[in-house]
Amino acid sequence: MRRDTFLKSIAALAAAGSLPLPAHSAATLKMMIPANPGGGWDTTGRSLGKALTEAKAADAVQYENKGGAAGILGLAQFANASKGDPNALLMMGAVMLGGIITGKPPVQLSQCTPIARLTSEYNVFVVPADSPLKTMKDVVDLLKKDPAAVKWGGGSRGSTEHISACMLARQVGVDPKKVNYVAFRGGGEAVAAILGGNVTVGGSGYSEFAEHIVSGKMRPIAVTSQKRLPGIAVPTMKEQGYDVVLGNWRGVYGAPGITPAQRAELTSLVLAAIKTKAWTDAVAKNAWTPAVQTGKDFDDFVEYEFSSLRAIMYLSGMV
Structure with a gap:
């Protein structure tokens, strides 16, 4: 045949x-x-x-x-x-x-x-455990004051975490073009940058950060889902007053x-x-x-x- x-x-x-x-x-x-x-x-x-x-x-x-x-x-x-x-x-x-x-x-x-x-998978935004920024509102307040002071770390340019950061900036009156986004070639590089304090906020799927969230090395401050993810106590962007819902x-x-x-x-x-x-x-x-x-x-x-x-x-x- x-x-x-x-x-x-x-x-x-x-x-x-x-x-x-x-x-x-x-x-x-x-x-x-x-x-x-x-x-x-x-x-x-x-x-x-x-x-x-x-x-x-x-x-x-x-x-x-x-x-x-x-x-x-x-x-x-x-x-x-x-x-x-x-x-x-x-x-x-x-x-x-x-x-x-x-x-x-x-x-x-x-x-x-x-x-x-x-x-x-929805993006979770995290900060290092020792960051003075405790909530997404803290991040937004700093973003409004000085956009360059907030270094967003995540995947390549055009990734959903990059888009989410730009959507947030636009909603709070900051020019999205001023978002200080640092792109990494892989999740391992992004994790190292977040844990090392080389970026202010990191974004990615929960799976990439889960180990470090559970161990207490990262603090999750927001997720881009419509509702909270089952079994994960992370507030959504929306419930914090920011209409940013985007899935990856x-x-x-x-x-x-x-x-x-x-x-x-x-x-x-x-x-x-x-x-x-x-x-x-x-x-x-x-x-x-x-x-x-x-x-x-x-x-x-x-x-x-x-x-x-x-x-x-x-x-x-x-x-």
């Missing part, structure tokens, strides 16, 4: 829900994580990889980290090196969309193949040029993985919100997110 005919048969069986998991198995999947080790993309990618092997959707997963430029460097490498490879995956999400909007790179996400949105979602794409049948097969592998205990444990541990989308729903969501983020970033003076 020809390979393309076989893959079409696989896709049809997967859609019907009648394909046993071992038949899905790829010997090795290759995953590009477009960020340095230790951050949210890295945690999500490696958690997904563990779940893929637990689901027997892959015998092994090979990881490659390529940080920088809001994931654009990793995107470019992935798009150029994996054309037509049905066993290649790319971690991506809202941060990458923001980077594309601000950076206008020659390689576009649309060259790759959408597979699935996985999770949504993460997903996965396939290589450029794969066939519809290969896309369907990769989608079925990912859907099998997120049913495993390994994945559900990771979701609970990292305070992720499940936000699974595939197919046309995911295509439409990404298109909407590009438009929405572009509008927010324009109003915040970032574009």
Whole structure:
């Protein structure tokens, strides 16, 4: 049987829900994580990889980290090196969309193949434990007095924590262009800067700061969710009087040029993985919100997110 005919048969069986998991198995999947080790993309990618092997959707997963430029460097490498490879995956999400909007790179996400949105995570803003700033109001008061005095640390320019800081500035009457934002290539660098007192306020997903919040080395002062996160005693920006609600979602794409049948097969592998205990444990541990989308729903969501983020970033003076 020809390979393309076989893959079409696989896709049809997967859609019907009648394909046993071992038949899905790829010997090795290759995953590009477009960020340095230790951050949210890295945690999500490696958690997904563990779940893929637990689901027997892959015998092994090979990881490659390529940080920088809001994931654009990793995107470019992935798009150029994996054309037509049905066993290649790319971690991506809202941060990458923001980077594309601000950076206008020659390689576009649309060259790759959408597979699935996985999770949504809201930004938590923290200060070092010994900071004289105890609340977000303290930060805002300093921001109004001297915008340059508040150094915001987080992911790449255009990340959701960067956008949130600019949204906050605009709401309290500070020119968003005066936000003193320090971009880091990965979560590990940002954590070190916060703990070392090299930035005033740090922002990222709760999962990146959880260890240091629990140990008392960081003090969380706000979260960008609509309501407080379950089990986490951090006040929202909104309840403190600042209408800043913004989620950071993460997903996965396939290589450029794969066939519809290969896309369907990769989608079925990912859907099998997120049913495993390994994945559900990771979701609970990292305070992720499940936000699974595939197919046309995911295509439409990404298109909407590009438009929405572009509008927010324009109003915040970032574009």
